[in-house]
Amino acid sequence: MTIKKLLSATTLILVSSLANADEDANLYIEGEEMTVRAAAPAHMEELDEIFSGWVFRSDETQALQMDDFDNPAFVFVDQGIDLFSKVDGSEGKSCASCHENVEDFAGLRASMPRVEDGEVVSMEELVNGCRTERMGAEAWKWSSGSMTAITALIGLQSRGMPINVAIDGEAAAHWQAGKDIYYTRVGQLDMSCANCHEDNYGNMIRADHLSQGQINGFPTYRLKNAKLNSTHGRFKGCMKNIRATPYKEGSDEFKALELYLASRGNGLSVETPSIRN
Ligand code: HEC
Ligand code: HEC
Numbered sequence: 001m002t003i004k005k006l007l008s009a010t011t012l013i014l015v016s017s018l019a020n021a022d023e024d025a026n027l028y029i030e031g032e033e034m035t036v037r038a039a040a041p042a043h044m045e046e047l048d049e050i051f052s053g054w055v056f057r058s059d060e061t062q063a064l065q066m067d068d069f070d071n072p073a074f075v076f077v078d079q080g081i082d083l084f085s086k087v088d089g090s091e092g093k094s095c096a097s098c099h100e101n102v103e104d105f106a107g108l109r110a111s112m113p114r115v116e117d118g119e120v121v122s123m124e125e126l127v128n129g130c131r132t133e134r135m136g137a138e139a140w141k142w143s144s145g146s147m148t149a150i151t152a153l154i155g156l157q158s159r160g161m162p163i164n165v166a167i168d169g170e171a172a173a174h175w176q177a178g179k180d181i182y183y184t185r186v187g188q189l190d191m192s193c194a195n196c197h198e199d200n201y202g203n204m205i206r207a208d209h210l211s212q213g214q215i216n217g218f219p220t221y222r223l224k225n226a227k228l229n230s231t232h233g234r235f236k237g238c239m240k241n242i243r244a245t246p247y248k249e250g251s252d253e254f255k256a257l258e259l260y261l262a263s264r265g266n267g268l269s270v271e272t273p274s275i276r277n
Contacts, residue, residue, distance in 0.1 A: 022059055022062065023051075023055050023056065023202070025055070025059075025062060027052070027054055027062070027065065027066065027271075028066060029065065029066055029067075029068070029159065029160075029271075030066075030067065030068055032159075032160050034052070034054075034159075034160060034269040034271055035052075035162065035267065035268055035269045036051060036052040036054055036055050036268065036269070037049055037050065037051050037052070037055065037268075038050050038267035038268055039267065040264075041263060041264065041266040041267060043167065043263065044264060046194075046198055047198065047212075050212060050214065050264065050265060050267065050268060051201070051211065051212055051214070051268075052211075052214055052216060052217065052265075052268050052269070052271060052274075053211035053212070053213070053214050053216075053217060053274070053276060054217065054271065054274060055211070056201070056202070056209045056210065056211040057209070057275070057276060057277065058209075058277070061223065061275055061276070061277055064275045065271070065274055065275045071221070071273070071275060072221050072226070072275070073152060073219075073220075073221035073228060073273035073274075073275065074273070076145070076148065076149045076152055076221070076227070076228050076273070077149070077152050077153050077156060077273060079145070079146075079149040080149035080150045080152055080153030080154075081102075081153060083095075083146055083149055083150055084096055084099075084102055084150065084153060088131070088135060088137040089131065089135035089136040089137025089138075090135075090136030090137075091134065091135050091136040091137075093134070093135050094135075095130065095150075098130075098134065102153060102154065102157060103157055104157075105154045105157045105158070106157045106158055106161075107157075107158055107161060108123075108154060108157070108158060109123065109154060109155040109157070109158035109161075109270050109272060110158045110161040110162060110163050110164055110165075110270050111164055111165055111166070112165070112262070113165065113255060113258050113259050113262060114165065114166065114171075115166070115169075115170050115171040115174055115259070118170055120171075120174045120252070120255040120256060120258070120259050121255075122232075122250070122255055122258060123151050123154065123155070124140075124142050124147055124151060124230070124250065125250075127140065127147065127150055127151065127154075128140060128147075142230055142232055142233075142249035142250045143229070143230040143232065143233040143249055145227070145228075147230070148219040148227070148228035148229070148230055149228065151218075151219050151230070151272075152219045152228055152272060152273040155218070155219065155270060155272030155273065156272055156273065158270040158272070159269070159270050159271065159272060160269050160270065161269065161270050162266070162267055162268065162269060162270075163216050163262060163265045163266050163267065163268050163269070163270060164266055164267075165259065165262040165263050165266060167259070167263045171259065174255070174256045174259055175256070175259055175260055175263060177252075177253075177256040177260075178256035178257045178258070178259050178260025178261070179260045181193075181253060181256065181257045181260070182194055182257060182260055182261070186239070186242065186244040187239065187242040187243045187244025187245075188242070188243035188244075189242040189243055189244075190242075191242045193213060193238070193257075196210055196213070196238075197210065197211065197212050197213030198212070201213075208277070212264070213238070213261065214261070214264065214265045214268060215231045215234075215258065215261050215262055215265060216262075216265045216268045216269065216270055216271055216272075216274075217270075217271035217272060217273070217274025217276070218230065218231045218234070218272060218274070219231075219272065219273060220234070220272075220273060220274045220275065220276050221273055221274070221275050221276070222275075222276050222277065223275070223276070223277045224277060228273065230249065231254075231258050231261075232249035232250065232251075232254045232258065233249060235247070235254055235257060235258075236249065236254075
């Protein structure tokens with residue numbers, strides 16, 4: 001990989017091209033090959049090729065995702081299976097009362113988020129819509145253990161399928177709003193998402209190997225906090241790192257950003273639940 005232009009020297013962050021990951025490795029999960037590199041979607045003018053974040057992880061972290069038995073995220077997927085058939089709320093129903101087979105959600109994760117009636121809808125909202133409107137149960141918090149366990153279980157049903165979110169028609173304005181956020185410099189470090197994930201992927205930032213900030217593996221298990229992390233939770237973390245005031249999880253801004261980022265991964269495989277550091 002070519003060395004990208006370095007970040008402006010005014011930032012406090014040291015970027016170098018040292019790397020310890022095998023960027024040329026291929027990902028097979030349980031024997032099935034994932035698409036971890038693909039031609040960039042036509043709308044991306046700055047890049048020719050897109051890469052899964054898996055490519056940039058250390059050999060050890062890469063290996064954990066290749067076998068579901070070794071993948072620590074599966075503890076939470078199992079919790080999701082239990083939650084799926086757990087009765088909750090005033091209607092006395094579980095998810096399974098209406099969605100007999102969780103396998104029926106195959107393909108859904110690959111097309112999320114989507115735009116319905118003029119609004120961006122994230123997976124978390126589909127789940128909470130059923131909870132509040134169909135079960136008479138309380139909404140789960142965006143990044144709660146229950147929510148990420150269920151979104152991991154639903155996402156897993158699409159593993160290996162190519163991300164394919166729609167960005168035209170009524171999605172276009174939201175997509176553009178997300179793109180604007182992606183390229184706007186914010187925070188005390190005055191940086192945009194693109195400054196790291198587009199201009200410097202492949203380089204080291206402190207001890208971390210920068211990826212393109214793809215979201216095809218979410219929710220993702222992070223070794224750092226030993227739990228599943230939502231996309232919006234990750235966006236928040238990156239904004240805090242550049243000392244910007246993050247938007248709220250579930251906000252219109254983060255949903256637009258999620259739509260835009262998902263579209264930058266069109267063609268990569270869904271890897272849910274992935275492992276990152
Ligand atoms: C009372 C019946 C009922 C219950 C209980 C229920 N759902 Fe639903 N759910 C529906 C219906 C009806 C739809 C809309 C039609 C469809 O897409 O299947 C839907 C849609 C969805 C969708 C979007 C599917 C798509 O392809 O667009 C998801 C995801 C979902 N439900 C998850 C859940 C989860 C998770 C639970 C438990 C927390 C749950 N549902 C509980 C009836 C229910
Ligand atoms: C100062 C550099 C920096 C900036 C600016 C930055 N990030 Fe990150 N981001 C990182 C680092 C470091 C990681 C962890 C290593 C990696 O996956 O790139 C990361 C990881 C991510 C991941 C997880 C990728 C995966 O494969 O799981 C996503 C998604 C992400 N960032 C999105 C964003 C978004 C959205 C913005 C703008 C709001 C942003 N980042 C701004 C440094 C940055």
